[in-house]
Amino acid sequence: MKSCDTLLRGTIITMDSERHAYLDGFVAIDKGLIVGVGSADDCDYDAKEMVGGDGHIVIPGLVNVHAHLVQGCIRGMAEGTTFEERLFGFYYPMTGACDEERSYISSMPPILDLVRRGVTTTADDHFTHVHKRSIDGVLRAVHDSGIRCRMARLILSDPENAPDGFRESLDEGLGETERVKTEWEDDFTTVTASTIGITYCTPDEFKEIWQWTVTHERQFDIHAPSVLDSRYLAERRGWDGGSFEWMDHEGLLGPNVIAAHAQTLRPSEAELIASRGASIALVPDMEQVLGLVDFDARKFLDNDVKCGIGLDGPVVAYGHDLWTALRGFLTAQRLGDQHRKEMSNKNEQWTGYETLFGSAELALELATIGGAKALQMDDRIGSLEVGKEADVVLIDRRGETHLSPPAALMPNLILGNGPSHDAISRVLVRGRTVVENGEHVSIDRRDAVRQSDALHETLLDEVDARKFVRMRSPFTWV
Numbered sequence: 001m002k003s004c005d006t007l008l009r010g011t012i013i014t015m016d017s018e019r020h021a022y023l024d025g026f027v028a029i030d031k032g033l034i035v036g037v038g039s040a041d042d043c044d045y046d047a048k049e050m051v052g053g054d055g056h057i058v059i060p061g062l063v064n065v066h067a068h069l070v071q072g073c074i075r076g077m078a079e080g081t082t083f084e085e086r087l088f089g090f091y092y093p094m095t096g097a098c099d100e101e102r103s104y105i106s107s108m109p110p111i112l113d114l115v116r117r118g119v120t121t122t123a124d125d126h127f128t129h130v131h132k133r134s135i136d137g138v139l140r141a142v143h144d145s146g147i148r149c150r151m152a153r154l155i156l157s158d159p160e161n162a163p164d165g166f167r168e169s170l171d172e173g174l175g176e177t178e179r180v181k182t183e184w185e186d187d188f189t190t191v192t193a194s195t196i197g198i199t200y201c202t203p204d205e206f207k208e209i210w211q212w213t214v215t216h217e218r219q220f221d222i223h224a225p226s227v228l229d230s231r232y233l234a235e236r237r238g239w240d241g242g243s244f245e246w247m248d249h250e251g252l253l254g255p256n257v258i259a260a261h262a263q264t265l266r267p268s269e270a271e272l273i274a275s276r277g278a279s280i281a282l283v284p285d286m287e288q289v290l291g292l293v294d295f296d297a298r299k300f301l302d303n304d305v306k307c308g309i310g311l312d313g314p315v316v317a318y319g320h321d322l323w324t325a326l327r328g329f330l331t332a333q334r335l336g337d338q339h340r341k342e343m344s345n346k347n348e349q350w351t352g353y354e355t356l357f358g359s360a361e362l363a364l365e366l367a368t369i370g371g372a373k374a375l376q377m378d379d380r381i382g383s384l385e386v387g388k389e390a391d392v393v394l395i396d397r398r399g400e401t402h403l404s405p406p407a408a409l410m411p412n413l414i415l416g417n418g419p420s421h422d423a424i425s426r427v428l429v430r431g432r433t434v435v436e437n438g439e440h441v442s443i444d445r446r447d448a449v450r451q452s453d454a455l456h457e458t459l460l461d462e463v464d465a466r467k468f469v470r471m472r473s474p475f476t477w478v
């Protein structure tokens, strides 16, 4: 028998290239790395610690490919407000008022949401730099949670799209990115430069930021198309094509680009994205909340575009639960497919021989190896394979009424919104336990809620945003 630090037993969903799923299997971990995976019968490992067993499921740690974690203190406030009201009424003012300490407090609840549900890697896009060390607060909170982070520091300079105090010169923005990179990068954290979308700085600045990412071999992370893109491109750049077409025309659409949302594209843009090797951060849960009727990820998946699933900012992404987004991915796609069919005037009769697009397995694939590929981290994480770093989630399904019977494990797990909190017995990042029986091992979530609630109250008064609280609620709050 060989020895290792930790041995996990149960049904092993590997996400390796052949998608092996061992009904009775094992994962052996030593010094943070996976050293063995396979059927229980072939297990020749002895371990200091053995966990799992009958009734347990082992999956790779989940990957969230899109977030704005600093928005924790304004979570859910978008409901009942217009775009203008939320953006300039409380979104910019309240997050802009967050210094390092406040950003730490604000981002902790969504981070705990992520990690307690099995997310071991998150991307983040941070663009509120009124206090330059606000981003450090988010990074410190992620660091304390023990999960991985691909942080993008977004530079805003356009006076029409970014309020006073939020704009930076390119030199200042890139200089700060270098500082954050130097202070924070390690085995778990990477830092890159980007901007929100193509309307947030001049084309020359956009190119320079992109060039910085190429030079530093980092990702260029943008929202595309973002709301104002088509008007802005037409009015200010005399361009009547799409955002991706513009980027490609300028030579800025390449394999290091990851675009968030990427919905309502022009006809051939998905193929263009595929041919340039760019990645997509799908955000299906938020698209559904905002009522997007024609969500379409299939145009990417059919063209082998690297896609992951993300949650976006808490202001609109209610509850940072990636499992909800996995169900959302399937339901959004199926509703979108139906919508397109009805709009196509084909009048196809239902025959009873149709199957719906996708599967629970595909959804979980996007949240693990798919997300790892989209963030260019699949050489280290995203699957349970020998040599990879041990980012692992152990689920105890023995008391999970919604996960019975086990024959339909995957549909029940994904369409049933994932395991209960307390059924997540372990979350490991590089072999280190960060969550045990649904609770973070070192961060008190009641403290996190108390501090976030208090910060929210302080900020409402400080930036005069109380009028947006429960805006247009039909209840009589007394």
Ligand SMILES: [Zn+2]
Pocket (backbone or CB within 6 Å): 066, 067, 068, 125, 223, 260, 312, 313
């Ligand atoms: Zn976003």
